[in-house]
Amino acid sequence: MELLGNLGINTKLFIAQLVNFAILFFVLKKFVYQPLLQVLEERKKKIEKGIKSAEQAERKLAEISEKEKKILEKAQEKAQKILLEAERKAEENRRLATEETTTEINKMMKKADEEIEKKKEQMLTDLKKDLAQLVVSATEKVLAQKIDEKSDEKIIDKAIAEIK
Amino acid sequence: MTEALIKPSFKPEIVANVGNLPITNSFLVTIIISLIIIIGALSIKKRLKKNQPGGLQNLIELIFEKLLELMDGITGSREQTKQFFPLVATIFIFVLLVNWVEVLPGLGTIGVEQHHHGEKILAPFIRSGAADLNLTLVIALISVIATQIIGVSALGVKKYLGKFLVSPLQKPYFIGTFVGLLEIISEFAKIISFSFRLFGNIFAGEVLLTVMLMLVPLFVPLPFLFLEIFVGFIQAAVFAILTLVFMKMATEAH
Numbered sequence: 001m002e003l004l005g006n007l008g009i010n011t012k013l014f015i016a017q018l019v020n021f022a023i024l025f026f027v028l029k030k031f032v033y034q035p036l037l038q039v040l041e042e043r044k045k046k047i048e049k050g051i052k053s054a055e056q057a058e059r060k061l062a063e064i065s066e067k068e069k070k071i072l073e074k075a076q077e078k079a080q081k082i083l084l085e086a087e088r089k090a091e092e093n094r095r096l097a098t099e100e101t102t103t104e105i106n107k108m109m110k111k112a113d114e115e116i117e118k119k120k121e122q123m124l125t126d127l128k129k130d131l132a133q134l135v136v137s138a139t140e141k142v143l144a145q146k147i148d149e150k151s152d153e154k155i156i157d158k159a160i161a162e163i164k
Numbered sequence: 165m166t167e168a169l170i171k172p173s174f175k176p177e178i179v180a181n182v183g184n185l186p187i188t189n190s191f192l193v194t195i196i197i198s199l200i201i202i203i204g205a206l207s208i209k210k211r212l213k214k215n216q217p218g219g220l221q222n223l224i225e226l227i228f229e230k231l232l233e234l235m236d237g238i239t240g241s242r243e244q245t246k247q248f249f250p251l252v253a254t255i256f257i258f259v260l261l262v263n264w265v266e267v268l269p270g271l272g273t274i275g276v277e278q279h280h281h282g283e284k285i286l287a288p289f290i291r292s293g294a295a296d297l298n299l300t301l302v303i304a305l306i307s308v309i310a311t312q313i314i315g316v317s318a319l320g321v322k323k324y325l326g327k328f329l330v331s332p333l334q335k336p337y338f339i340g341t342f343v344g345l346l347e348i349i350s351e352f353a354k355i356i357s358f359s360f361r362l363f364g365n366i367f368a369g370e371v372l373l374t375v376m377l378m379l380v381p382l383f384v385p386l387p388f389l390f391l392e393i394f395v396g397f398i399q400a401a402v403f404a405i406l407t408l409v410f411m412k413m414a415t416e417a418h
Binding site (some may be wrong): 024 | 188191228229303
């Protein structure tokens with residue numbers, strides 16, 4: 001104990017220093033460390049949050065532009081498809097119309113041919129009749145007399161049959 | 165009028181008495197430094213702004229961040245750093261300022277004359293607070309006791325005591341017990357090494373400065389003043405970092 005005294009250690013001063021340091025510790029802790037640490041922590045959190053949301057926004061933007069691109073591509077594809085389809089349909093329609101017209105014309109031509117044939121036949125028949133008559137009348141004139149109505153007709157028929 | 169002797173002594177000189185309490189010069193200096201720190205703390209608290217830190221706050225925040233990073237390097241986790249930070253930082257700030265008192269002009273020279281054994285002796289007003297074993301011993305004790313508390317709270321009573329009291333019947337047998345005994349001694353040695361290292365450095369610095377001033381009052385003491393500023397910083401840093409390291413070691417099981 002004497003040694004401690006010689007070194008200047010004094011119980012009262014020792015306790016006083018202890019109290020002093022304790023007060024200092026608590027004052028610094030309460031008024032400096034805790035509030036400052038809190039401020040630093042809060043700011044750190046805020047910055048982290050800001051960075052995170054910025055990153056999120058960027059990611060979303062990229063996503064959206066990607067989507068936009070995709071949609072545009074799809075629309076273009078679809079438009080191309082529609083165009084092709086329309087062209088194809090138009091071609092088909094044209095082909096069908098041509099075909100129809102051709103058949104119609106063919107049909108009409110056939111009908112006309114038939115008609116012509118028929119008319120020709122008729123004309124021929126008429127002509128034969130007229131001709132027979134003419135021949136008869138010529139013959140009559142030549143003969144200068146009609147045999148009779150009955151034999152007349154007979155001769156005509158005979159002549160016609162001969163011509164045929 | 166004979167000049168009073170300037171005689172450096174281990175004991176801080178008593179400059180006044182308040183009731184029963186002898187006020188030594190080092191205690192006086194310690195109280196003044198403490199008041200300055202408290203006023204500083206209150207003004208920092210008052211000026212603390214959340215989102216628009218001013219110049220001073222920026223500086224303090226920068227120092228804080230760097231200190232926290234430094235401590236993270238030792239503790240390895242921010243949680244532990246936060247737990248240890250208040251004590252370590254207080255020790256650092258307090259010891260640093262108390263050390264730097266020794267470079268104030270008037271150290272060891274301005275004071276009251278006292279009579280001791282027929283000799284006139286000068287009791288200077290300014291004596292670095294750390295040149296007083298009372299102070300260094302107090303901080304050393306607080307540091308070591310806080311270390312024990314942290315060790316117990318981190319490991320639990322049984323496991324923490326298991327570091328020191330090892331049964332001689334266990335695996336390394338008597339070696340373990342002996343190591344445990346050494347651990348106990350080392351805990352007490354920490355108190356002594358902490359307190360005497362700081363006291364010795366600062367007291368020696370004071371004696372050196374006083375002697376230099378008496379020998380050559382002009383210019384020559386200047387480099388020694390710078391040296392003492394450096395020593396004061398190093399001793400404060402050593403005290404704080406050793407406290408931190410011991411605390412970290414106390415939280416780790418063997």
